[in-house]
Amino acid sequence: MPVYRLFPWGILGIGGILAVYLLAQLPQMEQSLQHRRESVAAFQPNRTKWLTDDRLVDAIAGVPLHSRMLKVGWDHAILAVDLQGGKPERVRDDIGKLVLFAYSDTSNIKQVLIRVYGERGGSRELLLAAETRKDDWTERNLDELRLPLTGDGMELPDHIRFTLTSQGKRWIANFANS
Known part of the structure; x- marks a missing residue:
């Protein structure tokens, strides 16, 4: 070959x-x-987070809450969250986390509305409603909110305006007595 x-x-x-x-x-x-x-x-680079309709679920899911979220709404720079009421201290902590998320982690939320519901006889009843605006907060106030909250009940900073219903007052009293 x-x-x-x-x-x-x-x-x-x-x-x-x-x-x-x-x-x-x-x-x-x-x-x-x-x-x-x-x-x-x-x-x-450090990016400013903008909350949009497309990112709402992913952004809110990243907030480590104790309470179960029932409903989340986003409309005209207003974040509305409905929570299932548990222990008042945990609800108070969750309200603080939502405020920090709204005013520290994002830059386009102007107002936060939070409602807490309890279950009674198979139906939901409103326990409390909380409201706050971004203009009410300074960086120093937000830093203070990052510190662990002390005390029992629903003592919140003055920048968070909340209203307790009669069922909400009983809810807090029941946990205070137990």
């Missing part, structure tokens, strides 16, 4: 060995690329 007939087979064999060698190098190349991606991700 002449040599010129073996030449294409030799090139094919060398090409195959070269391909196998290069494929074996892919994991090492990926690790170096992944390292570069991680270092770039650490230097992302």
Whole structure:
């Protein structure tokens, strides 16, 4: 068999060995690329979060609340949240978290409305309603809200205006007595 007939087979064999060698190098190349991606991700610019209809569910789901959310609404820079009432201290903590989310984590919420409902006889009854506006808060007030709240009941900062219903007063009294 002449040599010129073996030449294409030799090139094919060398090409195959070269391909196998290069494929074996892919994991090492990926690790170096992944390292570069991680270092770039650490230097992302600080972005202001805007709450929109499209992002409402994802943004609110990121707020770690004790109480179950019954309803969330977003209309003309007003965030409205309905909560299921549990322990008054936990509800008070949740109200603080929602205010911090609205005025620290986002920049386009002007007012927060929160209603807390209890269950009685298979139907919901309003226990309390809370309202606050962004203009009422300074950075210092928001920093104070980040501190753990002390005391029992529903003592909230003066910047949060809330109204207790007669059922809400009984709700707080029941937890205070237990």
